Amino acid sequence: MGKWDGRSDARRQSVRAYLHRWAETTGAQLLVVDPEPDEGALAEAMAGHGVHVTWVGSTLDGLVEFGRTDPHAVLVTPAAPGIPADEFVGLIRRHGTPYVIAGAEDLNDLGAASSAALGSVGSLMLAGASAVVLRPYAAQNLWEVMSHGPRSVSEHARVEVGPIELDATAFTVRVNGERISDLPLKEFELLRALMLSSPGLVSDDDLGDALWGTHDRRPGGNSIAMHVTRLRSRLGDVAVVRRIRGRGYSLSVDGA
Template sequence: MEVLVLTTAPAGRSVLPALDLLDHRVRATAPSVTAFLAAGRCDVVVVDGRRQPHAALELAALVATAARGTPVVFVADEAGLTGLPRGHGVAQLVLADAGPAEVDARLRLARRGFGPRPGTGREHSEVVRVGPFELDAHAYTIRLQQRPLPLTHREFELLGALLADAGRPLSRERLLGLVDGDGTSPRAVDCHIRAIRAKLGAHRGSIRTVRGLGYVVPAGCPASDAPGGSRGRT
């Protein structure tokens, strides 16, 4: 089984040590929707929720939406389970210290419930189009009206997450996980959003502030904020 682990840890198997005793192929990539889309096919996605369970659960929901049938397994420490809501597109939840038999069973149960439909394979869309924006996770680019935006890595991750789940507000806590290393204050997210808006020019209003929560790119954002601008396709 091909297992893709979304984590900041240097090795995917460290998230679930029991994987060392199983014969599944394990890869790791950054905990973001764009990194998931760029990682290629897998049978199961494992989201590391040990450090920031609530932010990781929001990531799991975003990945479940983008995965188009690939099951999501959420890993948490026992203490981190307190107060976590159910659902969010998670097929199975497993504790980080679970034994190999339980881990293997949960991976297989998740896959059984979310297997691909015959003839469709496991491919997921690598290009997301929202209004004048085009997110190409494989090429790691975001285009605005066919022109690549000069974004830093963290700016790409933030805007990419907003585009991947256009129409749904993302909390500052969720977005903060994408700018890890810039401190723990949500102000780090606000600073990056301001920088992105400055690069969007007439389209800066495409990223809207949701008071008390975070930010959202409307699913039907207009092609331009300038007077008389037409609406782009979604």
């Protein structure tokens, strides 16, 4: 039983690592400006939705990361130190069109301080925030709120190429609406990387990043070619995975 649990734990860790790599490189971006760190749990949960979380503790750091990440949404709490949170919201709204979410404590738990807290959240709304979420932040609530923003986030969880639909949230693949047998993790990663660039070419290095991350973690030999061969057999005539010698692979389907 212990040996089986060890394999299960290793697989879960591999899945989590993949989700984080995927969300960081191709996912939607969420900037959280909050002095109370909770980024680990939230980042892991949001990665399952295809959202990469950047968490900073002050509005000054928030300005830096806003320019660096160009986030789909910004979650800011009135208690964030630095420049006042409402000024921060006004500044980022003038330099782009981010979907701003105000982070608030549950007013029922604040007692006499609830009026002041409500006023602080109200100032963020006046400055340009469009929604409010309560702490501690729940990934599903944030995902639903972000889904109403001006920049689509749903495409980061699902990819479609012709009749193939891949859902990285549920780790499922459907062909012509019918779910196929679950792919092993590496083949799932490979298929997603190819679908994201279809019908373009994905280099061997980029595929290595998608499957194993850093160079020192990559196996030797023809590991990519082995996974491609297995993927081809699973897809059958649905898609063509081509090898361009010395460059990489591409996936194409008729009509896509």
